[in-house]
Amino acid sequence: MIVRFVKDSLRRAPRRKALIVAAIAMGSAVATSMLGVMLSIGDKVNRELRSAGANIVVTGRAASVTGGIGNVTAKAGTGYIAESDIPKIKNIFWGLNIVGIAPSLAAQDKTLRVSGVDFKALRTVNPAWSVVGRWAEDMSNDCMVGEGISQREHWKLKQDITVLGAPCKISGVVSSGDEADDQILLPLKRVQELAGHTGVVDRIDVAALTKPEDDFARKDPRLMTAAEFERWNCTNYVVSIAHEIEEALPGTQARPVRRVADSEGKVLDKVGGLMGLITLAALFSAGLTVWSLTATTMIERRGEIAIMQAIGGSRSLIALLLGLEIAMVGFLGGIVGAFTGVGLAHFVGQSVFSDAIEISPVLPFVIIAAAVLVALAGAAQPLRRALLLEPASILREGV
Amino acid sequence: MFIRFTLRGLQYRKQRLLLAFAALAVAATLATVLFGIYSTVDRRIRDEFRAYGANLIAAPANGTNVPLAIVSEAVKLGGEAVPFLVTSANAGNEAVAVVAFEPSPAATRMTSYWHVTGSRELSGGDCLAGELIAGRLGIQIGQTIPWASCRVKGIVATGGAEDQELLVPGAFTNVASLIQIRAPGDRLESIRASLAQQFPGTDFRTVRSIAETESGVVSKVRAAIFLLTIVILAITTLCVSSNFSEMVIERSKEIGILKALGAAERMIATFFISESAALALAATVAGYITGIFAAAAIGRQIFGGVFSVQPNAFVFLSVAAVMLAVATLATGLAASRIWGIQPAIILRGE
Numbered sequence: 001m002i003v004r005f006v007k008d009s010l011r012r013a014p015r016r017k018a019l020i021v022a023a024i025a026m027g028s029a030v031a032t033s034m035l036g037v038m039l040s041i042g043d044k045v046n047r048e049l050r051s052a053g054a055n056i057v058v059t060g061r062a063a064s065v066t067g068g069i070g071n072v073t074a075k076a077g078t079g080y081i082a083e084s085d086i087p088k089i090k091n092i093f094w095g096l097n098i099v100g101i102a103p104s105l106a107a108q109d110k111t112l113r114v115s116g117v118d119f120k121a122l123r124t125v126n127p128a129w130s131v132v133g134r135w136a137e138d139m140s141n142d143c144m145v146g147e148g149i150s151q152r153e154h155w156k157l158k159q160d161i162t163v164l165g166a167p168c169k170i171s172g173v174v175s176s177g178d179e180a181d182d183q184i185l186l187p188l189k190r191v192q193e194l195a196g197h198t199g200v201v202d203r204i205d206v207a208a209l210t211k212p213e214d215d216f217a218r219k220d221p222r223l224m225t226a227a228e229f230e231r232w233n234c235t236n237y238v239v240s241i242a243h244e245i246e247e248a249l250p251g252t253q254a255r256p257v258r259r260v261a262d263s264e265g266k267v268l269d270k271v272g273g274l275m276g277l278i279t280l281a282a283l284f285s286a287g288l289t290v291w292s293l294t295a296t297t298m299i300e301r302r303g304e305i306a307i308m309q310a311i312g313g314s315r316s317l318i319a320l321l322l323g324l325e326i327a328m329v330g331f332l333g334g335i336v337g338a339f340t341g342v343g344l345a346h347f348v349g350q351s352v353f354s355d356a357i358e359i360s361p362v363l364p365f366v367i368i369a370a371a372v373l374v375a376l377a378g379a380a381q382p383l384r385r386a387l388l389l390e391p392a393s394i395l396r397e398g399v
Numbered sequence: 400m401f402i403r404f405t406l407r408g409l410q411y412r413k414q415r416l417l418l419a420f421a422a423l424a425v426a427a428t429l430a431t432v433l434f435g436i437y438s439t440v441d442r443r444i445r446d447e448f449r450a451y452g453a454n455l456i457a458a459p460a461n462g463t464n465v466p467l468a469i470v471s472e473a474v475k476l477g478g479e480a481v482p483f484l485v486t487s488a489n490a491g492n493e494a495v496a497v498v499a500f501e502p503s504p505a506a507t508r509m510t511s512y513w514h515v516t517g518s519r520e521l522s523g524g525d526c527l528a529g530e531l532i533a534g535r536l537g538i539q540i541g542q543t544i545p546w547a548s549c550r551v552k553g554i555v556a557t558g559g560a561e562d563q564e565l566l567v568p569g570a571f572t573n574v575a576s577l578i579q580i581r582a583p584g585d586r587l588e589s590i591r592a593s594l595a596q597q598f599p600g601t602d603f604r605t606v607r608s609i610a611e612t613e614s615g616v617v618s619k620v621r622a623a624i625f626l627l628t629i630v631i632l633a634i635t636t637l638c639v640s641s642n643f644s645e646m647v648i649e650r651s652k653e654i655g656i657l658k659a660l661g662a663a664e665r666m667i668a669t670f671f672i673s674e675s676a677a678l679a680l681a682a683t684v685a686g687y688i689t690g691i692f693a694a695a696a697i698g699r700q701i702f703g704g705v706f707s708v709q710p711n712a713f714v715f716l717s718v719a720a721v722m723l724a725v726a727t728l729a730t731g732l733a734a735s736r737i738w739g740i741q742p743a744i745i746l747r748g749e
Binding site for chain 1: 415418421422425426429432433436440443444447448450451452454455456458460461512513514530556557558559560562602604605606607608609610611612615616619620622623624626627628630631634635637638641642645649697701
């Protein structure tokens, strides 16, 4: 009989039911798309923040990193890193979070600062650099010069210059706003040959996707218990990733580039807070929509409930029947909404970040369950009220 | 008579009206809060980007100096500027870069990413040693460095050029080696152009990595919030409109009686619509007030700063306009039924 009741009632007033299902579907779609976007926006913004450059710099231990403000440099030290060791960086626990590895070797040509680089890697780590002309090829006689140095030496694009005794053609002028503007960039291999340091580099710039630092991250790893250290090591803080790189490449020093690493933590925290807030607002409004809808529907059906009571239906049976009906409507609306919501989330991800959003397959099911629960919750109070009233007084109002 | 109708109506249909009022008040609160967030998200995120420090560098185009006047000019244009003077000192068999700067609050803000062990409160005769230099030359905190005649108050670690330098406090006369400038992200280009025009002998370099990242993140987050806000508001107005049209539909009996008594359809429709409008207005006011308090609390919670309730006429009017439009439109559309209602049929109970 229960089945017959529910089937019958679903068939009656189909337009009304369809509207209710549609409204529940919309609420579920909002909830799904919000949660979908919120849960992945952190990752998306993190990737966006990588255009700020490397957040970890690796140098040989006790080496000096050439470079400095203005035209004064410290002497190049003797700490070198074997080029063959570089791929080991990709093999650390957080290897998949490393989005760029740019090795370089510094050299001096009298007063000119030269840097041997892997152009493709350098471009990956510094996508924001602006280049007039084009990026140099790694296996070629090309070189790139910084805007500052080319102005001072009066060099032009496509000009042939001599660096470290060998000719090269300027393929592009870099304007970055940092050290590269005062350097000549040559392919790494050439500098290694010309400076007589084959097979080594003295600096690796690493761009990694990290988690903002909190108090736990700042603890000294040497003072941690084994369990704490495990947790610290397995979280992608910039300091733990740097630590892992040092372990993978013995004899090196891996340090966070504070200007980039600290700041991105702050930005990520704020964006996360903002998104969480908006999601809460959305979930609340979606929940309210569904709640008020089922509450209204239940108020309207007081007459029906009164009649069922009058002909002898027990309160629990009526509650069960109506509850089932609402659950089914909620379930249907939830399914339609959840999958529409997944589509909406992908749409937002694609249009804003030009990248697919990864949605956990659990999410739609959680939303469907929530839709059913909220629908039932909304109907609960009016239903209870209606059941407690005398059928006669309700029926006298007019069905 | 209108008023009597309305007030009596309110009396008898409290529960129903309360639901509609709540739905619209919630919608108004949400709209106010979201409006508030959207309009300030730009500034809030750009504020966080100040942690990255300088986004514009004034470097010598030819020669070795830049005029100090750039600092005051940059400040006048709305930015912050910190000059640095670079010299060299001989530490035994090694040349070390010595960088002088004025330890002002502006300098501290510009270099907030410096990790200093010890203290960065510098007065004359103090200095900060870069981490790598300190390691190589065995410099400790509290030590006096003979070749630079200063006492080391702290060790600086940044992962950048500072780790190789000795940082000392200094006063400036009229030149600097370079000037780090932080310009508001949205006006970076115009400030750069203005400074370049005024100081032709200086190279003003945009720090691309910071500038691009800032505009990229701000525009993307703003777009995401905008899209999501539209979705949220669409759903809430749906809820509101369904509530309001319900209110008309369920009063079909009343409409039947009014028509039987001789009321013109137009008058009935006007009556319903003005009832809805009044309710909508009341709910909007309630919602707006709740909204600005909520926005202030949120602002304080997430972004820090003070709890400041900021009533804004433009926001209120926009929210009110939208809510009124939705309520009256929904009521109006539902009210179109009034013409089709036949009193005899409806009163018979069909």
